[in-house]
Amino acid sequence: xxxxxxxxxxxxxxxxxxxxxxxxxxxxxxxxxxxxxxxxxxxxxxxxxxxxxxxxxxxxxxxxxxxxxxxxxxxxxxxxxxxxxxxxxxxxxxxxxxxxxxxxxxxxxxxxxxxxxxxxxxxxxxxxxxxxxxxxxxxxxxxxxxxxxxxxxxxxxxxxxxxxxxxxxxxxxxxxxxxxxxxxxxxxxxxxxxxxxxxxxxxxxxxxxxxxxxxxxxxxxxxxxxxxxxxxxxxxxxxxxxxxxxxxxxxxxxxxxxxxxxxxxxxxxxxxxxxxxxxxxxxxxxxxxxxxxxxxxxxxxxx
Numbered sequence: 001x002x003x004x005x006x007x008x009x010x011x012x013x014x015x016x017x018x019x020x021x022x023x024x025x026x027x028x029x030x031x032x033x034x035x036x037x038x039x040x041x042x043x044x045x046x047x048x049x050x051x052x053x054x055x056x057x058x059x060x061x062x063x064x065x066x067x068x069x070x071x072x073x074x075x076x077x078x079x080x081x082x083x084x085x086x087x088x089x090x091x092x093x094x095x096x097x098x099x100x101x102x103x104x105x106x107x108x109x110x111x112x113x114x115x116x117x118x119x120x121x122x123x124x125x126x127x128x129x130x131x132x133x134x135x136x137x138x139x140x141x142x143x144x145x146x147x148x149x150x151x152x153x154x155x156x157x158x159x160x161x162x163x164x165x166x167x168x169x170x171x172x173x174x175x176x177x178x179x180x181x182x183x184x185x186x187x188x189x190x191x192x193x194x195x196x197x198x199x200x201x202x203x204x205x206x207x208x209x210x211x212x213x214x215x216x217x218x219x220x221x222x223x224x225x226x227x228x229x230x231x232x233x234x235x236x237x238x239x240x241x242x243x244x245x246x247x248x249x250x251x252x253x254x255x256x257x258x259x260x261x262x263x264x265x266x267x268x269x270x271x272x273x274x275x276x277x278x279x280x281x282x283x284x285x286x287x288x289x290x291x292x293x294x295x296x297x298x299x300x301x302x303x
Contacts, residue, residue: 014059016071021104023077023097025087032101033081034074038066042106043298044132045073047080048116048139048280049226051177051218052205054080058115061287065113068299072105076118078217085213086164089220091228094121102131109133111298115283116141117221120228123238134245136294138283140265141258142235144224148257159223164216173215179206189255190281232261239268246271247297249290251278272297 016037023030035055043065045058055062055073062071075082077097078089087093098121102110112132114122119140126132147153162169175181179202186197186205209218220226229235239246250262252275266273274293278286 014056014062014073016062016066016073021101023100025077025093025096028085030077030083030085032074032077032083032097034072034101034105035062036070036072037062038069038071040067040069042108042110043069043071044102044106044110044112044114045071046112046114046118046122047073047076048118048141048283049076049079049221050116051214051222052182052208053221054208056080056204057281057284058113058287061113061283061290064287064291065298068295069111074101076217078213078220080208084211084217086216089217090225091121094226095124095228098122098125099128099131112136113138113294113298115139116280117144117226120235120238123235123242124228126244127238127241132244134247134298135242136247136249136297138249138290139251139254139258139278139280140248140262141280142227142229142232142261144227145222147224147227153224157223159219164219169215169219173209173219177206177209177218179203182206182209186281189258189279191285192251192253192277192279193285196285232264235261236264236268239265239271242270245297247294248273249282249293250275251280251282252276253279255279 013035016035018035021032023032045062047053047055047057055075058073062073065071078084109130109132111134112122113136115138119137120142122135182205183197183202187194191197248266276289276293283290
């Protein structure tokens, strides 16, 4: 077995069995935490990349899926409760991790439900090998925040190195992860119902950002260094290369640039899509609605 049982409960989990997958990357062992809940056919549930990324953001959705699936949700390397070393976080790391994790934990092609920036990694692996039987993408994105705002690769690279630096980097990171700033970002493009952005909710998100080493992977995401593709055409080409069913769930209040790119994705032949309330955090804000619109697709026997 490639895993070690840690506990059956955790403060950041959702009530499943919490385990650790020790992943080797360039002669370095990186413990990666994942949680399993339910019985049935296996389903991999991937949270989005963000400064506050944890498996808990898909926890309520995992509980809703558990009656019909054995749900496995992960904390990506560099995020959540997984190891957060000061690596140069880049697509190659996550491409290799996802491939190795799926191979180690599952022995047949599985269903995968992926949020946000996880989309490109899932699509790349699906095109490369028969890892998945069907795919659901929730508010899929492929370009990080700074590039989306128009920053050049050079500017983004300078920002990334500043945040990685020992003293100035820690100060910059703290300024961009204050509870007031996190609340602002959630109101701007993550949640649509401000009543759900409570002080206790933001407090939990803030605690995630304050873990040792948290700034390294976060800075990579924000500056576009975790963008597995660089052009929209490359992202769409991945979708066109798929040979398995794909469904896309879009939040009706998604930011304009993100919505344009999601619209281009669902305009491709063979892509099923649905628009529901919410924005980029629809999987966390409206898990019951997500379940309602994807359940028939997930349970169908179509391959």
